[in-house]
Amino acid sequence: MAETNHPFYEQHRGAMEAAMRQRLDLAEATLCERAHLTDMDGIRQEVMNEFEIVLTQMPYVGGAVSRMSDFFMRLIGFMAISRVLRRHGVPLPVIGDIERETYKAQLLTVPEAERLASGRQFLSSENQILLREQAAKSATESHQNEFPEDFVYDFVEPGPGDTFEFGIDYRACGFCKFAGRHGDKEILPNICGLDFDAYATRGIHLERTQTLAGGASHCNFRFSRLASD
Template sequence: MAETVHPFYAQHRDAIEAAMRQRLTLAEPMLRERAHLTDIDGFRREVMDEFAIVLPQMPYVGGAASRMSEVFMRLTGFMATSRVLRRHGVPLADIRDIERETHKAQLLTVPEAERLAAGDQFMSPENQTLLREQAAKSVTASHQAECPEDFVYDFVEPGPNDSFEFGINYRACGFCKFAGRHGDKEILPNICGLDFDAYATRGIRLQRTQTLAGGASHCNFRFSRLQRED
């Protein structure tokens, strides 16, 4: 019996697929140079076929009410690309570089003013309040029962000697759960590496010294603003 796509993701499928096609176009030079692929059109078809498998596997983490839904929709497509690259025998290090460079290139297609405005919104007191609320909700038994594949995290206030503005400790990761269930653990660290450019292109410095995917007890995200040129 074929798996069904959650209605929330089905609603956004066209946008997710359009973003994936854009990434594949941006990735073409590296696919030729690093992955040594020649049939790029065939590779595209393989990736989109794999995405049709990945999409119904995507766990529901709260839909529009959860900030993590956007993260899943933005990054889970990389699982499809990485699976196909692995089947083509591409080393994990090359997959990491291909994914990260194309992710960054895609992020930079958004005008700088728009990216920086999004970064300001993320760092704003209002958003920090929302993050505190969602962090508190993520640990509740009722939310974990409703969305068992969701992230579980704590909001971290800076201490007197800290240089970051705020932090998040992820104690359970939706991507780790996804990867463990579907055999993607070896490519998971490459997905984690995409976070740095996602924040840097919005004017935010991410510091992180450990991850759940790397065997730590939690992922320690710490956020501060990057200095901007006048």
């Protein structure tokens, strides 16, 4: 295990720690009710200590030029939460429910207009061009040699009769690699479950019927605009 954080992550350390503290604030009531934990000060400290370990374990996948760096920075902290709750005997399904409820609450602290604007940008033709380029790059031998812990994915164009705007097939997952390396495979599906709210709160419908974590050959993400009420 590395003893220090990568400089890129160290640069964003303050923001990541603040996000973790906010999650713990939002999760406190649920942790008491669903996980039956009472020493919340102790749990907070234990999670933040574990997060320090996770930070040293985070793989560098290209920094600001890679869209997947943001995925790691936003979601890897849930590995720390999961590890601590598992040590306290909280069942995996309960951990998943707590994390998803907490993440959704955190996402909803962002103003709706800002969230929906982010969703429109994600679905935009300009972003699809970028996704195609990064998908092609992710599959190159040179990129995989330089960043072996990165995601590998294909951009999927809709065919006749398809209702989605575009898709992404992840053939290798950075979180799966991380989990396999650090003994977190059993908590990995809970991380996958966070994706649905991450997109829905931005006005995007995600359809996904299989995951690498579930034993499939790839994760099949399909994106479309979420129907308004």
